[in-house]
Amino acid sequence: xxxxxxxxxxxxxxxxxxxxSSLNIVFPTRRAGIFFKQELASRATKPFWTPNVFTIQxxxxxxxxxxxxxxxxxxxxLYRIYKKYFPLExxxxxxxxxxxxxxxxxxxDRYLADASKVFSVVNDLREIExxxxxxxxxxxxxxxxxxxxxxxxPSSLKLEFINTWKHLGSIYFEYRDYLLKQGTAxxxxxxxxxxxxxxxxxxxxDGAFNNLVFAGFYALTKTEEVILEHFxxxxxxxxxxxxxxYYVDQSHQEAGTFFRKGNLAKENFLWKMDHFATEKKVIExxxxxxxxxxxxxxxxxxxxxxxxxxxxxxxTALVLPDENLLFPVLYSLPEEMKEVNVTMGYPxxxxxxxxxxxxxxxxxxxxxxxxxxxxxxxxxxVLNILNHPYIRLIAPGQIKKxxxxxxxxxxxxxxxxxxxxxxxxxxxxTFRKLExxxxxxxxxxxxxxxxxxxxxxxxxxFHRLESEFVVQFYTHLSRLEDALLKEDINVELETSWxxxxxxxxxxxxxFTGEPLKGLxxxxxxxxxxxDFDRVILLSVNEDVLPASGNKPxxxxxxxxxxxxxxxxxxxxxxxxxxxxxLLQRAENVHLLYNTESKAIAGGDKxxxxxxxxxxxxxxxxxKLKFIEKVxxxxxxxxxxxxxxxxxxxxxxxxLEKYFDKRSDEGEKFSAKFSASALSSYISCSLxxxxxxxxxxxxxxxxxxxxxxxxxxxxxxxxxQLLYTEHFELSESSFKELxxxxxxxxxxxxxxxxxxxxxxxxxxxxxxxxLRELISKVLKNDKKDAPMQIKSxxxxxxxxxxxRDGHKVQLQGIVDRIDDQAGRIRILxxxxxxxxxxxxxxxxxxxxxxxxxxxxQATLYAYIVQPDFPGRxxxxxxxxxxxxxxxxxxxxxxEEYSQSAxxxxxxxxxxxxxxxxxxxxxxxQTSDEKRCTYCxxxxxxxxE
Numbered sequence: 001x002x003x004x005x006x007x008x009x010x011x012x013x014x015x016x017x018x019x020x021s022s023l024n025i026v027f028p029t030r031r032a033g034i035f036f037k038q039e040l041a042s043r044a045t046k047p048f049w050t051p052n053v054f055t056i057q058x059x060x061x062x063x064x065x066x067x068x069x070x071x072x073x074x075x076x077x078l079y080r081i082y083k084k085y086f087p088l089e090x091x092x093x094x095x096x097x098x099x100x101x102x103x104x105x106x107x108x109d110r111y112l113a114d115a116s117k118v119f120s121v122v123n124d125l126r127e128i129e130x131x132x133x134x135x136x137x138x139x140x141x142x143x144x145x146x147x148x149x150x151x152x153x154p155s156s157l158k159l160e161f162i163n164t165w166k167h168l169g170s171i172y173f174e175y176r177d178y179l180l181k182q183g184t185a186x187x188x189x190x191x192x193x194x195x196x197x198x199x200x201x202x203x204x205x206d207g208a209f210n211n212l213v214f215a216g217f218y219a220l221t222k223t224e225e226v227i228l229e230h231f232x233x234x235x236x237x238x239x240x241x242x243x244x245x246y247y248v249d250q251s252h253q254e255a256g257t258f259f260r261k262g263n264l265a266k267e268n269f270l271w272k273m274d275h276f277a278t279e280k281k282v283i284e285x286x287x288x289x290x291x292x293x294x295x296x297x298x299x300x301x302x303x304x305x306x307x308x309x310x311x312x313x314x315x316t317a318l319v320l321p322d323e324n325l326l327f328p329v330l331y332s333l334p335e336e337m338k339e340v341n342v343t344m345g346y347p348x349x350x351x352x353x354x355x356x357x358x359x360x361x362x363x364x365x366x367x368x369x370x371x372x373x374x375x376x377x378x379x380x381x382v383l384n385i386l387n388h389p390y391i392r393l394i395a396p397g398q399i400k401k402x403x404x405x406x407x408x409x410x411x412x413x414x415x416x417x418x419x420x421x422x423x424x425x426x427x428x429x430t431f432r433k434l435e436x437x438x439x440x441x442x443x444x445x446x447x448x449x450x451x452x453x454x455x456x457x458x459x460x461x462f463h464r465l466e467s468e469f470v471v472q473f474y475t476h477l478s479r480l481e482d483a484l485l486k487e488d489i490n491v492e493l494e495t496s497w498x499x500x501x502x503x504x505x506x507x508x509x510x511f512t513g514e515p516l517k518g519l520x521x522x523x524x525x526x527x528x529x530x531d532f533d534r535v536i537l538l539s540v541n542e543d544v545l546p547a548s549g550n551k552p553x554x555x556x557x558x559x560x561x562x563x564x565x566x567x568x569x570x571x572x573x574x575x576x577x578x579x580x581x582l583l584q585r586a587e588n589v590h591l592l593y594n595t596e597s598k599a600i601a602g603g604d605k606x607x608x609x610x611x612x613x614x615x616x617x618x619x620x621x622x623k624l625k626f627i628e629k630v631x632x633x634x635x636x637x638x639x640x641x642x643x644x645x646x647x648x649x650x651x652x653x654x655l656e657k658y659f660d661k662r663s664d665e666g667e668k669f670s671a672k673f674s675a676s677a678l679s680s681y682i683s684c685s686l687x688x689x690x691x692x693x694x695x696x697x698x699x700x701x702x703x704x705x706x707x708x709x710x711x712x713x714x715x716x717x718x719x720q721l722l723y724t725e726h727f728e729l730s731e732s733s734f735k736e737l738x739x740x741x742x743x744x745x746x747x748x749x750x751x752x753x754x755x756x757x758x759x760x761x762x763x764x765x766x767x768x769x770l771r772e773l774i775s776k777v778l779k780n781d782k783k784d785a786p787m788q789i790k791s792x793x794x795x796x797x798x799x800x801x802x803r804d805g806h807k808v809q810l811q812g813i814v815d816r817i818d819d820q821a822g823r824i825r826i827l828x829x830x831x832x833x834x835x836x837x838x839x840x841x842x843x844x845x846x847x848x849x850x851x852x853x854x855x856q857a858t859l860y861a862y863i864v865q866p867d868f869p870g871r872x873x874x875x876x877x878x879x880x881x882x883x884x885x886x887x888x889x890x891x892x893x894e895e896y897s898q899s900a901x902x903x904x905x906x907x908x909x910x911x912x913x914x915x916x917x918x919x920x921x922x923x924q925t926s927d928e929k930r931c932t933y934c935x936x937x938x939x940x941x942x943e
Contacts (some may be wrong), residue, residue, distance in 0.1 A: 001279075001585050003531035004242045005032070005039045007271065008215055011240070013043075016211075021049035025213045026059045031343060032216060032529035038516050056217075056224070057187070063194045063203065063227075066185040072480060072503060074102060074186050076487040081175045085167040092495040095502055104554050105172055106188030110221040112195065113563045118555065119169030168554060188223075195223040198230045212237035216529035218581075219258040219574045222564070229264060241265055242529070244584045246276040246619065247577075255576035275584040276616065280623050282588050285540075285609050287595040287630040292328050294538045294592045297631060299332030301536055301590055302519070306336050313339060313519040317532040319582070321524040322539040323347060323508075329521065329538070339518025343526050345508025351469040352390060353448075354504060359384040360444065361497045364434070368413065375433065376413035379406075385430065390470075393454040395426040402427070412753065426450065440496055441481040448474045468509055476503055528578060531585040540593045542604040546575035579608050595630060640941045645689050645922040654693050655916055660799070660807040672797065672811035673912065675856040681915060683849035684925035688915070690936045710752055711766065712831040715880070716815060717748035718774055719829065720792045723816075727789040734782040741774050776883040777829075783886070787820035798863040800905070802912050814860050815878075823872040823895060826860050827887065828853070834879045836888050846907045849930060853877060857890055862901055862908070 012020055020040070027033050033053035040050060054062070061068070069077075075098045079091055082098070108115050179185050185193060197203050212231050217239070220228065231237035247253035248260065259265045259272075288294050298318060305311045320326060326346060333340060348354060363381040370376050385391055386399050402422060406414070419431040429446055448470050455467050480500055520532070524545070539545070551568070553560070560567050583589055591612075593605040617626040645651070657670035671692075681688035690696045721744035726733055749767060781787070791814065798810045816827040834853050839845040845855050857875035865873065872895040876887040914920050924940055925931070931942045 001531065001533055001587065003039075003585060004216065004529060005036050005531070008036070008240055009039050009043070011270075012213065018043075019048065020051040023051035023211045023213055024054065024209050025051050025215060026054045026056055028056060028216055028218075028528050029526065030055050031526055034516070035530055036215075060191055060194055060227070062208070064185070064190045066180070066183060066190050066193055068187055068190055069184050070479065071099075071102075072483045072499075075099070076483055077178065077182075078102060078171075078175055080487070081171055081178060084174075085171060090495070092498045095499060099502075100552050100554055101168070101171070102186055103551075104168075105175070106186055107553075107555075107560075107565050108172070109186075109188035109192035110223050111563075111565050112192060112222040112226070113565060115172045116169055118559060118563050118565075119165065119172065164554070191221070191223040191227075195226040198226055203230070209237075210235065214239040216240070216242055218242075218577050219570065220262060220264070225262070225264060232264070238270075239264060240270050241272070242581060243269075243272045244276055244580065245272055245274050246616070247580050248272055253576075254573045255580045257570075257573040258577070273584075276620055277623065279585070279587075280625075281583070281586060282625045282627065283583070283591065283612060283617075284589065284627040284629075285591045285593070285605075285612070286628075287593055287605065289596045289632065290594060291322075291325055291539075293631070294594060295325060295328035295332040297592060298329060298536050298538060298590075299334060302337060303334040305534065306334060312533070313337065314517055315532055316519055316534040317527060317530070317536070317582075318519060318521045319524055319527055319535065319537045320344060320521065320539070321537075321544050323523070325538055326521075333519070337519055340521060341516075341518050342521045343510075344521070344523035345510050348469065348472055348504045348507045348509060351509075352388070352466070353469045353473045356385070356388050356390055357444070357473070357497075357500075359388065360447065363431075364440070365494075370413075370415060374415050374417065376415045377431065379410075379412055379414055382414050382431075390451045390454075390466075391430075393458055394450045395424060398422060398424045398426060438481070438485070441477060444477055445474060448477075472507065472509055473504075476500070476507060524575075524578065527582050532582075533586060534588045534590075535582060535586045536590045536592070537582070538592045540591045540606045540609055542606050545579060545606045545608060546572040576608065595632075643686060643924050643940055645686065647918045647921065651689075651693060652916075652918060658808045660809075669809045672809045674810075675812050675859050678859070678908075678911065679849065679852040679855055681911070682846060682852070682855070683930050684934070685915075685920075685922045686924050686940070687934060687936060689922035690939070696936065696939075711770070712829070714745070714748045714752050715770060715773060715831060716793060716829055717751060718745045718770070719777065719816070721747060722774070722778075723789055723792055728786075729781065729789065730786045731782055733785070734778050737778055738775065741771060741778075745771055745774060773831075773880045773883070777878060777880070780878070780883055780886055784820055787818045787825075790817040790819060790824070792816055796860065796863045796867075798866065800909065800912075802909050802916070808912060810859065810863050812856070812860050812863060814864065817864065823874055824864075824868045826857065826864065826873065826875045827878055828857055828860070828876075829878045829880065831880050833881065834877055834888070836877075836879070838891055842903055842907050845904075846911055854890055858896075858904055859908075861896055862904055865896075865901060 012023065016023065025033070025036065027036065033055070036053065037050055040048070075095060078098050078101065079094050082094060082101075083089065086094075105115075107113075108118060176189060179189065180193075194203070209231065212235060214228055214231075214237065217224075217228075218241075228237070228239060232239060241259065243256065243259055243265075247255035250256070251260065259269075286297065288297050302316075302318070305316065318329065320329060323344060323346070326342070326344060330340070330342075359381060363377055363385060366378040366381055368376050383403075386403060392399055406418075416431070416433075419427040422428075429443075429450070432443070434440055434443055451470050452467055452474075455470070477500065480496070480503060484496070484499075520530075524537075537545075548568075551571075555565060557567055559565075591609060593609065613626060613628065617624050647655075658673065660668055677688065677692050680691060718741075722737055722740055723729075726737060745767065749763075749770075753763075793813055793815060794817065795811065795813050799807050800810060801807050814826055815829050816825075818825050818827065830853065835850050837851075839848070839851045839854055845851050845858065857877065861873055861875050874889055874891075874893055874895055876889045876893075878887050879885075924942075928942055931937050931940065934940075934942075937943050
């Protein structure tokens with residue numbers, strides 16, 4: 001295969017000899033120039049001077065005296081003009097509109113449109129014929145737009161559009177004049193300046209650009225046409241196109257649109273070749289679900305190519321129109337692919353630094369001023385920062401120590417003094433007070449400097465790549481700060497972060513490498529002018545190739561069409577050209593598309609693929625082998641093996657902690673069987689193993705709302721505080737108790753939330769609910785008065801012999817035991833749903849977790865029975881969801897008989913013996929409904 005650059009070099013050396021040092025060659029991209037020089041070097045037999053190689057932007061910059069500032073500076077200067085017409089518009093509201101405006105102004109200048117006419121307001125359709133000197137076709141497009149505007153009474157949206165539209169022309173000219181006086185320009189204006197100075201014959205001929213060659217261009221703007229035509233006609237410059245007769249000569253092929261309508265391609269067309277008609281090629285179109293599926297398939301293709309002894313990685317392009325494919329593709333490359341050159345940028349917005357900045361901004365956004373000179377931070381913001389991988393590089397030991405201390409208290413708001421107590425430079429700098437808006441930038445830069453220093457000192461594994469992320473953030477942050485200070489614009493937190501975020505959205509980090517070696521991984525537009533033997537192109541889906549429709553613009557579609565400004569139709573034609581040009585010299589092409597209809601870039605395969613199937617393959621059946629297939633991931637139901645834990649000697653040794661130590665020193669039992677532990681075993685023996693033997697506890701989190709367990713704890717503690725000084729209760733006692741509800745409840749809330757701050761929002765509503773529930777409990781107890789409180793939230797224990805003289809201890813915390821109406825009541829407060837049914841048999845009590853509340857209540861009665869010999873005893877559940885029905889008693893309020901408790905003991909001993917039985921494995925429950933709220937559901941693959 002003879003590449004375009006090979007053909008270009010042949011032509012230039014045929015005309016100028018081997019010494020091309022006097023030539024000035026202009027390419028669309030910088031990368032094309034690198035490959036051109038490599039082509040020259042591959043032919044050289046001795047040292048030589050290379051020709052001057054430029055991109056079109058570099059070439060214009062050499063011709064224009066105007067400097068092009070960075071986009072932020074351009075936005076600020078545009079805002080200065082814009083504010084004259086819209087004085088109430090803040091800069092952060094203006095910024096996104098400013099970007100659109102700059103792009104529209106640049107389009108107008110690149111295409112030499114008359115801004116006064118583009119932005120004119122038509123009040124009468126007759127003005128179109130009188131004022132606009134346009135061809136009839138363009139006049140009709142203009143009529144259609146304004147006719148739709150006049151069709152009905154203008155809506156508020158239309159009026160808003162006109163209000164903005166009527167000022168855009170004035171803003172354009174005033175902004176343009178301002179920039180030119182400063183000796184600056186945006187890119188489109190710089191191009192227009194050169195084109196108009198050429199038209200006015202103001203470009204001086206200093207001989208710097210003799211022997212000019214333009215190569216590989218397509219879809220020239222009007223300014224580019226003027227500039228190139230000037231050098232071709234007046235300076236003997238040459239232009240080399242790269243086209244194929246297939247799409248140029250057929251009017252319905254959008255890939256050839258700009259060759260057919262461009263003036264420069266009509267005379268001496270170099271080159272229009274017949275690659276599709278004369279060269280054999282194989283094109284495989286493959287539908288694959290999801291981005292990851294495409295990446296893995298591309299890896300498999302490369303793996304098979306590596307086995308081919310004729311395979312040359314540098315002659316193979318892996319093309320990614322969607323930047324989100326980059327890392328899935330890199331991770332899918334075969335290990336044998338040693339050399340890879342990536343020429344597409346990685347977006348800063350998806351780097352870890354961006355997420356760190358979001359956390360830092362949230363820290364300041366949610367900070368509060370407390371009493372005195374203190375300020376506090378929301379705990380989630382603090383934890384997000386301290387747990388960020390980059391931050392943990394700075395002071396890992398100090399951060400770990402701080403987090404350990406915090407886990408003991410778990411405040412919702414963390415005040416300054418907590419950080420000051422650390423006496424750590426890192427904490428003092430990260431959580432310091434900010435002195436005004438400008439200090440924000442200093443603070444952020446200081447944190448970035450700490451990260452960079454830590455990366456260097458610790459030889460961070462990904463130091464080179466990750467530190468580049470940090471450096472890029474530091475650079476753009478400094479630029480924004482300089483621009484804000486220069487323009488004297490108020491730099492509040494939200495405005496600064498909004499601007500910085502907008503800037504970062506479009507910034508990409510270029511990967512560096514040896515561009516002439518290894519597999520070439522590149523974006524779609526990076527393929528311009530380059531040719532490859534093998535091409536793997538991913539995401540060939542509609543809305544990716546070609547890209548989706550209209551880009552945002554102030555200038556409506558019909559007006560763009562009327563004045564020759566670019567539209568989505570032109571962008572589609574450009575995409576079509578680059579697509580076909582990439583294929584025209586390739587021998588083996590693999591085109592992958594996403595079959596997933598719900599994916600962001602998936603579902604509909606690109607119309608380019610349909611064109612290949614129904615047009616190109618039909619036109620050249622003897623040259624083109626067209627293969628189409630869909631690769632589906634075979635659905636295989638995952639076989640989930642039952643989890644069974646055998647009681648090994650190690651596990652049995654752990655179980656021995658429940659046995660009596662037979663020692664007089666300290667505690668006799670290392671562990672005790674609670675109602676929760678036994679209920680856990682009844683529900684699922686594997687759950688008991690995970691929780692009580694393997695020690696897999698749920699991670700404790702900071703509670704900022706009184707929910708679930710926290711809600712119940714507060715109620716239990718409130719009742720304990722209320723009744724602590726009132727063990728003898730009569731009806732008259734409850735009037736005083738009602739007055740103490742608020743103080744008891746507030747103290748319980750402070751203890752649970754570990755905060756004495758004023759309750760707000762949801763917590764305030766929940767506090768009111770709790771107060772109402774406590775009041776209902778008191779009213780219910782008043783009905784049962786008089787009574788004597790025996791204990792509140794008391795830990796009760798009882799030893800029980802199970803076998804061979806071994807004893808274990810049962811343990812529980814009984815909410816309340818009282819003496820009422822001649823009987824001992826064991827009461828348990830329940831805030832959740834309760835199954836108010838008595839078990840029909842002891843087997844149900846020990847076999848069905850639906851009766852866990854009844855099991856717990858009976859266990860407590862069994863434990864405390866020896867403390868009340870000869871007394872009648874009942875168990876009751878104080879269910880707060882339906883307090884109107886009063887206390888619900890087990891066994892229809894019948895007292896426990898000695899035989900019933902003896903039967904309970906028999907089953908209880910059997911249950912505990914089963915836990916110690918070496919032959920009884922810990923297994924998953926067969927009833928998967930029990931797994932719904934289990935914390936170990938993920939381990940068991942039952943999600």
